[in-house]
Amino acid sequence: MTTSVSRSSNAHHGLAAHEVVLLLQTDARDGLSTAESAARLARFGPNSLPAAKGAGLLLRIVSQFHHPLIYVLLASTAITAALGEYVDSAVILGVVLINAIVGFIQESRAEAALEGLRSMVRTQAMVVRDGRQRIVPSEDLVPGDLVLLEAGDKVPADLRLIRLAELRVNESALTGESVPVAKDEVVLPDSIPVADRRNMAYSGTLVTTGAGTGIVVATGIETELGQIHRLVGAAQTLATPLTRKLAEFSKILTVGILGLAAATFAIGLLRGYDAAETFTAAIALAVGAIPEGLPAAVTITLAIGVGRMARRRAVIRRLPAVETLGGTTVICTDKTGTLTENQMTVRAVWTPAAGYEVTGSGYAPDGSLRTTDGAPASLDGDEALRWCLVAGAACNDATLTSDDGRYGILGDPTEGAMLVAARKAGIGADHVSQFLPRTATIPFTAERGWMATLHRSTGPTADTHVLLAKGAVERVLKLCGAQMDADGTSRPLDNHGVLTAAEGLAGRGLRVLATAVRPGSDEFDEETLTGSMILVGLQAMFDPPRPAATAAVAACHTAGIAVKMITGDHAATATAIAEQTGLLGRGAGGDGAVLTGTDLAALRADDFPDAVDRAVVFARVSPEQKLRLVEALQSLGHVVAMTGDGVNDAPALRQAGIGVAMGAGGTEVAKDAADMVLTDDDFATIEAAVEEGRGVFDNLVKFITWTLPTNIAEGLVILAAIVAGAALPILPTQILWINMTTAVALGLMLAFEPKEAGIMTRPPRDPGQPLLTRALMLRILLVSALLVAGSWWLFQWERSSGATLAEARTAAMNLFVVVEAFYLFSCRSLTHSAWRIGLFTNPWVTAGVTVQAIGQLAITYLPGMNTLFGTAPIGADVWLRILAIAAVASLVVAVDKRLRRPA
Structure with missing residues (x-):
């Protein structure tokens, strides 16, 4: 038959099930026919995400030589070879090839993120076609297909649910929702966000419990997962601050080197020198002025930073990301699992008689219940407390696990929290199952809002039954007609008092569930429950902040780094965690500090960047909005680090200056899109990585400040x-x-x-600041002038004293090296003196100077090296003059550093 169905799933949540059936011209019982499904497959294409075309191998290899300085070195290689200087040519070419190999090996493979997204939809699907159930590859699904879902299934396409039975779907990877979502068939408003579309099941999510039937409304690139695929493909992998600065620096240096070389050649010709010799001198100037060791130094310095970060549980996937961390001005962090432990914990229990606080954190059953004045709680003193904990543990489908002392939960996190709370009071799951075995269950649904279980009592009141319930406070209150006092007796329900207590707990950012009991009856259906149960208490829980998160946030603020929370969770929960971790001051959630996805959608484009810059917490945001947030901050000049763990985070991770994925709880898609992976999912590790990144950048600047004077002086001495x-x-x-x-x-x-x-007490580097400050450039020129003057004077002194040309050149060459060695100690700190930081606090420097000294003795005194490099032995008096000049140069640098030191 002819069909005009659309692949877009944007509006189907706003239609009734029968309208979707009519729109997609399908059958809610028999599905599509085989012929029609084949026709639609030919029309719409396979239900898969398209592969992106990456650069070919040859292009990737050639791109390693696309650099201004490399062009100069390659030209120098060819010219020196043509002039017969084969040793020079081979050495220069070797440097070029080593740099190219290192760059090729370290090249980022960002397209792996797209492959990770494609793998998420490669599965099998149970469909109904021609009225019969059959299993087909998910790639063969088409709009209008009737798909059956069961617990454990991966949803193969975007579905509008039309029939379901207690269906819950884990959508955390797509929406950031921290708990499985209960699904229903109700028609929803068109404008409702993806995270709240309870009548839809989206491609790539996972069915946790129940079963359902849905009609395929979108496949492939048109699914919500496909939209994220588009965003990942469109997001640009930005050049890091270091690579941008090095590129600018290299262009300026290349122009300067070529200008000096051309001037040298022109002057030589004007003075009547032989053209070939003059050209050789110009090449020598160019090669001398190029810092050949810079690319290798950058790579090795970054690699050392990678090793240091790995020891602090941050794994770097792209080397330049090490330095980018050091320049970070804004960290956009996820909430669940990054700032928090991702372990629901009951923090308070309220009964009609008293209130209690629960100590301990996470799923480990370490802690206790205490009264508001700090005294240990007694189950014998409050019968309602005992029943509240029993109801939480028995009306429960979760399981507490332990592996080598590490506790975890199988099932719903909120149910896990109630199991742990009961254990802390001495009520274990084994005890409950022994004395209150379950005989029947009314499962939780979104419409119902509660769960109830029927138990047979095997204790002193054998052959009796106990009915337990737990759920949303308002829904459980409708089941209750009374509440329990501390002595176990009942009195009329104080509905207002219970709601007031629940609001007080919710105001602390806690999620509140009510518990109820009905002893002595085996009547178990929804009709007989209403108004017949006894409220025994409230349990209030939340996902606690990580112990180190508050200190890490404070350290970032001290370092001048703004920290913003971006989460798919609700605003109230996000605000509470933000206050507890120091992101927000107490009660500071107003005046634009907290924005929801709805708020962001309502902002005008012109107002968006400033509003984002002012806000601290962003709740219930979509993947597109996460990407827009990063882009908005970057438009203001910020260097953004973005954390995430789900598929929905991948576009923003790739767009950010540095994407940070969660290693323990993150999806493979997020890890592939990120530049750095945290093995412990802890925000404190990000702060530690920022500290390491700042250290790496400092060391790179120190190397450049140290190496450039030699290159400049070598060029200038030849020009002179x-x-x-x-x-x-x-x-x-x-x-x-x-x-x-x-x-x-x-x-x-x-x-x-x-x-x-004090590296984390100074503000971040200005992203617009050049690689070398004006003060450092003046110091580089000062040392260059000292090297030129010293080597020229020494060369002329030796010649006038009767030394051979080879001996004079050997003296000048050694002067360069010795001054560099002295200057190296000064460059260990760009602001403080070598004495203040300690001459021997870096043993590698001492070892390096020793190795270089041995090399200089070898090139000076070994006959074979004399022949190869044109050197000659020199006397002790020459070494004394070299050391004296180096000492004077060091003293001048020390004075300059002292005069320019910040106040």
Whole structure:
């Protein structure tokens, strides 16, 4: 038959079931025919998410050479080879190839996030076609198919539910809802958000209990999961602050190097030098001015940071993310499992006679019940308390598990919390099942709002029955006509008093459930329950904050980093956790500090960024809104770290400056989209990673500040020789020796430099700030001038004292290295003196200087190296002059550092 069905599921929750059947031209009993399903499959395509086309292998390899400095090095390689300088050419080419290999290995594979999304919908589905049940691959589903769901099934497409039996679906990965959602068939308003569409089941979610039947209303890219797929594909993987700054720095450096080389060549020609020799000098200047060790130093420094973070339970998936953390200005964090323990805990119990506090946290049954004045609670003193706890433990389908002392829950988290509360009072599940075995159940549904169980008493009152119930306060109150006093007697229900108590507990951000009992009767149906039960108490619970979360949030605030909560949970719960962790002050939830998804949707585009910047808590937000929040903050210049664990978080994770996924409770999609994975899902680990990231950036800046003076001075000393018409003080091979050996033996030792004190008390770096500040650039130029002046004077002194050209060049080369070694100790801190931080607090620096010293002795005194590098042995008096010049240079740098030190 001809059909005009649509693949979009946006409006089907607002239609009655029979209207959906008519719209999709299907049958609510027999489903589609085989022929019609085949026709629709040909029309709509398979129920799968499209694969994205990634860059080919060759393109990925070629892209590793797409860098201005690499262009200069490649040109230098070709020219030196053409001039017969094969040693120089081979060394330069080796540097280029090593950098390319490292870049290729470390390249991010962000498309794995899309593959993770596609794998979520690859499953089998039970459908009804031609009036018969059959199992088909989920890829073959089409709009109008009739799908049967059972506990444990993964929902294969977006479904409008038309029949169900106690169906609950875990939608946490899609919506952020922390507990399974009870489904029903009721027609809902068109504007209701995805998280509240109880008559829909969405692709990729999981059926936890019950059964149901639904009509496929959307497949493939048109599903809610498909919309997220679109967002992940559209989200850009941004360049990190470091890569952007290095790119800008490299362009400026390349232009400067080429300009100096061209000037050198032109001046040489004007002075009548041989063109080939002049060109060789220009190449020597270019190679000398390029910091060949910089790419390797960046990679190794970041890799060391990765190792440090791994020891602090943060696994880095992309190396540049290490540095990005250090520049973070805003952390957007999830609530459940990140700021909280993701373990529901009963914190208070109220009975008609008294109120009690429950100590302990999480699912471990460690703690006790205490009265409001701190005294231990007695079950003998309050019969209502005993029955409240018994009802919570017996009218319950969850199971408390223990594995090597680590407790967990199988089932609903709220039921698990009630099991643990009973255990803390000495009422275990085994005790309940022995003395109150269950004989019948009325399960929880969204319409009902409560659960009831019938038990046979095997204790002193054998052959009697006890009926227990628990659920939403308002719904359970409708079942009750009385309430229990402490002595176990009943009196008329004080409906207002119970609601007042429940509101007080809810005001503390707690989720409140009521419990009721009816002893001595085996009548068990909904009609006879209403008004016949006795209210015994309220249990109030919440997911407690992690112990370290409050201190971590405070540390971020001290460091000038804003922390914002983005959650799919309700605003009241989110606000309570925000207050307890220090994100919000007590009672500070107004004036735009807390915004819901509905609030965000109502904002004008022009007002959106500022409103997002002011707000601290965002509740009940959709995946699209999460992405918009990140983009809005980035539009204001923020470097955003985004945390998440669900499929719905993937687009925002990829868009953020650094995406942080949960390792223990997160989905594979979120992990693949993220730059960093927390193995313990703890917000405190993010704060620790930010601290490590700041240390990594500091060490990178220290290396650049240390290495650039040598490169600049090498270029300038060659230029000076050409201008003066003198012999070159250092040869190209000697320049390569200096650059490569000192970068490895000296400069890389700064990667192991410990973090400086107070690193988390200073504000974040301004994202617009250049890589090197004006003060550091002046220091680099100062050291460059000292190197040029010192090496030129020493070279001329040695020549005038009768030294050979090779001896004079050897002296100048060693001067460069020794000054670098002295300057290395100064660069261990860019603000404080080497004496203040301790000369030997980084043993790697001492080891590196020792290795470099051995290398310099070898190139100076070994005949084979003399031949290869054009060096010659020098006397002890020359070494004394070298050390004296290095000491003077160090003193000048120390004075400059002291004068420029911030107040």
